[in-house]
Amino acid sequence: MRTHTHAKDRARPWPVRPAVGFLHPLEVLKDQDLDLAEKREILAAWASDASAVEHRPSQRWLLGTPAPVPLSEVLSALRRLDRDLFS
Numbered sequence: 001m002r003t004h005t006h007a008k009d010r011a012r013p014w015p016v017r018p019a020v021g022f023l024h025p026l027e028v029l030k031d032q033d034l035d036l037a038e039k040r041e042i043l044a045a046w047a048s049d050a051s052a053v054e055h056r057p058s059q060r061w062l063l064g065t066p067a068p069v070p071l072s073e074v075l076s077a078l079r080r081l082d083r084d085l086f087s
Contacts, residue, residue: 019046019064025077029084039081047074 019042022028028042045051046062046069053059053068061068 019062022065024069025074029077029081036085043074043078
């Protein structure tokens, strides 16, 4: 039996847009062209183990960014996004 998959049921590419141009996670928060969901997707991708720097697990280097940043700074930006959303 074959199941039919609608385009809307497929997972979206992640992140929503490349992180080109962002030097730091706080710049994602300040970007006026992104909505909250897009900001969360980019920051979550940045925090992901997939963005971990080999042999430096406390660093994350998101594709499209010029250099790694500490994971703690990415997580801080995510907390700030939540705080701004719920305050």
